[in-house]
Amino acid sequence: MSSLPILIAGGGIGGLAAALALAQKGRRVHVLERAAEFGEIGYGIQMGPNVSRMLDRLGLLKSLEPHAVFPDALILADALDNRELTRITLGDSFLQRYQYRYFVIHRRDLHGGILEACRQREEITLEASRGVAGFEERGNAVVARCENGAEYEGAALIGADGLWSPTRAAIVGDGVPRVSGHVTYRGVVPTEEIIDRGQLNSMTIWVGPDLHLVQYRLRGGAVMNNVATVSSRRFRRGEKEFGGPDELDEVFSRTDPRVRDRLRYISRDRNWVLHDREPATNWTRGRATLLGDAAHPTLQYLAQGACMAIEDGVVLAEKIAAAGEDCNRAFLAYQRERMNRTARVVLSSRFFGAYFHVDAGTRELRNELARGRDPENPWEIDWLYRGIEVDGRL
Numbered sequence: 001m002s003s004l005p006i007l008i009a010g011g012g013i014g015g016l017a018a019a020l021a022l023a024q025k026g027r028r029v030h031v032l033e034r035a036a037e038f039g040e041i042g043y044g045i046q047m048g049p050n051v052s053r054m055l056d057r058l059g060l061l062k063s064l065e066p067h068a069v070f071p072d073a074l075i076l077a078d079a080l081d082n083r084e085l086t087r088i089t090l091g092d093s094f095l096q097r098y099q100y101r102y103f104v105i106h107r108r109d110l111h112g113g114i115l116e117a118c119r120q121r122e123e124i125t126l127e128a129s130r131g132v133a134g135f136e137e138r139g140n141a142v143v144a145r146c147e148n149g150a151e152y153e154g155a156a157l158i159g160a161d162g163l164w165s166p167t168r169a170a171i172v173g174d175g176v177p178r179v180s181g182h183v184t185y186r187g188v189v190p191t192e193e194i195i196d197r198g199q200l201n202s203m204t205i206w207v208g209p210d211l212h213l214v215q216y217r218l219r220g221g222a223v224m225n226n227v228a229t230v231s232s233r234r235f236r237r238g239e240k241e242f243g244g245p246d247e248l249d250e251v252f253s254r255t256d257p258r259v260r261d262r263l264r265y266i267s268r269d270r271n272w273v274l275h276d277r278e279p280a281t282n283w284t285r286g287r288a289t290l291l292g293d294a295a296h297p298t299l300q301y302l303a304q305g306a307c308m309a310i311e312d313g314v315v316l317a318e319k320i321a322a323a324g325e326d327c328n329r330a331f332l333a334y335q336r337e338r339m340n341r342t343a344r345v346v347l348s349s350r351f352f353g354a355y356f357h358v359d360a361g362t363r364e365l366r367n368e369l370a371r372g373r374d375p376e377n378p379w380e381i382d383w384l385y386r387g388i389e390v391d392g393r394l
């Protein structure tokens with residue numbers, strides 16, 4: 001086995017999960033992170049049972065559980081009249097079906113938990129303030145070149161450097177990500193500030209024309225995570241400036257007052273213009289490959305971007321362990337296994353975005369379809385939540 005470490009560009013959720021998975025297979029890993037510190041932004045994230053399974057495999061599930069909240073149900077409600085349309089119950093039958101639970105967690109707690117586990121492993125070294133600018137193959141090694149001129153030699157390079165990945169630019173070269181025109185605002189407030197407490201134990205999504213709003217509790221229920229998204233009409237009209245707080249208010253002005261009032265929990269200081277990419281048919285070159293948002297950035301409508309990044313890391317480690325020194329073979333096997341599933345997430349997420357945001361004319365049809373669902377049978381996402389086989393076992 002090469003004495004060189006595997007280099008990972010990017011110490012986000014995906015990069016660190018891959019580092020941990022590789023270390024557990026006995027590989028040395030060096031993680032190069034562009035930011036001055038390893039960390040995450042302070043909002044919530046949803047974790048499907050498919051990723052609970054992966055976190056269990058990585059030995060992380062037990063230590064994350066005290067930070068997690070396990071809602072009773074995923075509720076879909078109409079933002080125009082505040083009525084529930086359907087739900088996925090997350091009780092015994094859900095657990096029986098998937099063996100693992102759905103949970104929500106503060107991103108800092110998730111990232112911090114993976115980071116702590118990485119710090120415990122002697123196979124893993126972590127270096128901040130090291131943005132990877134490019135790479136080249138030299139003999140049996142790959143050399144990552146950093147923005148500050150430093151060079152690192154590795155047995156392979158994994159680009160886990162997110163949406164704007166320079167590693168992707170070098171491997172795939174498909175330009176900048178696609179702007180969806182969807183703009184998200186977020187806010188976390190103490191739960192005691194929440195006025196309408198009807199759905200406290202659920203993850204609720206209110207959907208309406210060009211908008212949706214998500215609410216769920218974090219940190220043992222102490223704080224409420226709030227996410228409001230608009231699909232910008234100004235963007236569709238080709239205007240350069242779009243998705244500002246004025247457009248947020250304008251789009252939500254048609255919603256039920258109890259829904260609109262929830263915007264009080266949203267911070268207007270910052271927003272996220274959402275991007276994705278067309279699914280790629282290759283993301284590997286020689287001794288380098290991609291993972292997570294660098295490989296298959298997705299809109300958030302299935303809440304699976306980070307889940308896919310973690311699954312990627314576990315599969316990648318499995319393929320590297322199986323292929324020994326032949327990193328290229330491992331990477332090709334890895335992408336073969338991951339490509340369809342992640343492409344399906346990207347494309348289905350776009351569909352769910354459109355389904356949530358239908359206009360008033362199509363609303364009744366959407367609502368009728370939603371009301372006809374069986375709350376005990378989440379068929380739309382069954383393929384996703386059932387999870388993946390790794391090392392020959394589910």
Ligand SMILES: Cc1cc2nc3c(=O)[nH]c(=O)nc-3n(C[C@H](O)[C@H](O)[C@H](O)COP(=O)(O)OP(=O)(O)OC[C@H]3O[C@@H](n4cnc5c(N)ncnc54)[C@H](O)[C@@H]3O)c2cc1C
Pocket residue numbers: 009010011012013014015032033034035044045046047130131132133160161162163164165166184227272274291292293294300303304305306307308309
């Ligand atoms: C509003 C919103 C809600 C979401 N909700 C969910 C959810 O509920 N569930 C879910 O699973 N997913 C969700 N996602 C998606 C999820 O956030 C991403 O898919 C996930 O964070 C991707 O992880 P990553 O490690 O691939 O990339 P990132 O998290 O982007 O991490 C990349 C890391 O690489 C570093 N970096 C960047 N460039 C370089 C470089 N050149 N060299 C070295 N380091 C570099 C960055 O600093 C960062 O630390 C959501 C996304 C959004 C926008």
